[in-house]
Amino acid sequence: MKIRMLFSIVVLLAVMTLFGCGGGAGGDTTSSDTTTTTTITTTSTTLPPAGSVTISGVAALGPISGGDVNVYTVTAGKVDTSSVLGIGKTAADGSYAITLTSVPTGPVVVEVTGGTFTDEASGTPGVNLKVKLHAAVSSVIDGAKIAVTPITQLAYMQVKGIGALTPTEIDDANLQIGRFFEVSNIIGSLPFDPTLPAPAGASNDQRTYSSALAVFSYMVNDHKGSLTLEDAVGSLLSELQTELVNNGGFSLENINSTNNAISNYAKSGKNVGGLPLRPVLFSGGVLQLSTVGTLPAGTLINGIDCSITLPDGVTVKMDPLTGEALPGVVVPTSLAASNSLASVRYDKAAGIVRIILVNVQPGFAIGEFAHLEFNGFPVDGGDFGLKVNRIDGSSLSSSEPLSGITITGTFAGL
Numbered sequence: 001m002k003i004r005m006l007f008s009i010v011v012l013l014a015v016m017t018l019f020g021c022g023g024g025a026g027g028d029t030t031s032s033d034t035t036t037t038t039t040i041t042t043t044s045t046t047l048p049p050a051g052s053v054t055i056s057g058v059a060a061l062g063p064i065s066g067g068d069v070n071v072y073t074v075t076a077g078k079v080d081t082s083s084v085l086g087i088g089k090t091a092a093d094g095s096y097a098i099t100l101t102s103v104p105t106g107p108v109v110v111e112v113t114g115g116t117f118t119d120e121a122s123g124t125p126g127v128n129l130k131v132k133l134h135a136a137v138s139s140v141i142d143g144a145k146i147a148v149t150p151i152t153q154l155a156y157m158q159v160k161g162i163g164a165l166t167p168t169e170i171d172d173a174n175l176q177i178g179r180f181f182e183v184s185n186i187i188g189s190l191p192f193d194p195t196l197p198a199p200a201g202a203s204n205d206q207r208t209y210s211s212a213l214a215v216f217s218y219m220v221n222d223h224k225g226s227l228t229l230e231d232a233v234g235s236l237l238s239e240l241q242t243e244l245v246n247n248g249g250f251s252l253e254n255i256n257s258t259n260n261a262i263s264n265y266a267k268s269g270k271n272v273g274g275l276p277l278r279p280v281l282f283s284g285g286v287l288q289l290s291t292v293g294t295l296p297a298g299t300l301i302n303g304i305d306c307s308i309t310l311p312d313g314v315t316v317k318m319d320p321l322t323g324e325a326l327p328g329v330v331v332p333t334s335l336a337a338s339n340s341l342a343s344v345r346y347d348k349a350a351g352i353v354r355i356i357l358v359n360v361q362p363g364f365a366i367g368e369f370a371h372l373e374f375n376g377f378p379v380d381g382g383d384f385g386l387k388v389n390r391i392d393g394s395s396l397s398s399s400e401p402l403s404g405i406t407i408t409g410t411f412a413g414l
Helices: 009-015 017-021 034-039 150-162 167-180 204-223 229-247 252-268
Strands: 054-058 068-075 078-089 095-099 108-113 133-137 284-292 301-309 330-332 340-347 352-359 368-376 385-393 406-413
Touching: 068 095, 078 095, 133 150, 133 167, 150 167, 150 204, 150 229, 204 229, 204 252, 229 252, 284 301, 301 368, 301 406, 330 340, 330 352, 352 368, 385 406
Parallel strands: none
Antiparallel strands: 054 095, 068 078, 068 108, 108 133, 284 368, 284 406, 301 352, 301 385, 330 368, 340 352
């Protein structure tokens, strides 16, 4: 998903002399839920021109009424807001239908702004939508169904955090965020108000999706404190989006918040048409690694040698013949990603990952320097053990390593 500059231990050994001298990831836009088209309406009686593309869908937290819908092209991996393919308005049930002005040849982004919704947790009607919601899709065909929800917004922001809205990254993010909420297709499955009976023919994926949005509503209410519901939606989305962009997953605090909301929704008696969600369990996650301390004036970090002791239940992917972790297990980030050489060895018996990272130029400052991607989930709240073996600075003229610098890890799972 991100650029990975990982090399073998043989290459790294040739570079390690520098230590001694202090040298300087849309869902499928078609859907099997064809029966849901009965809930999508349009007031137009004019047939679309031959060869045109008409898309439809639902905008929902709760269903968003009176929202403005804009469809944009993606150019060179970026949303081109100057190229509007179509505009529309959501009906009272959140539905919309738009005939695009031209047939797109690549990814598109559907944006919903304004309108009101009924908060499903508190039952508060007429809540204003103050944030923009987006759904990114890798391609569209005539008749495509595209849902726009806080869940598609999270997937959209995850792709933006990677840097480019490419078809592969869009599809990967839509699938990944969908798995978190147990929704197979966050784009093509159209949610409804789960406090009401499910529409005739609604699929299990639609019913789960609808419950997932209700769970999000409970998270908003748990999160809001002194904020209004309108502002709490934006605050929670901003927090979750930041975690996705920075860590590639959600913090333990928000994992627990999600599970608490799932429990509260299940006990509320408000679920009529949705399917209950199971507590969130992870098959893997990301450990964000950062240095902490103060560097001598004019010094940047040139190399790091550290060891990570994995908690019970956690492993990393490795080559069984060499003992090296596979490419992608450790991803240098920030300035450390530039011109870095990295080697990662995994002692499976001891449960220890040793990371040796050499950054020839320009070196990097205190802060985040790498992500460790792992499989499994810590047993009984177990933590990662972090040990500095050696840290070298690029401005030193001797072979003495830097002192007083430690390493911290921030856990996220998805």
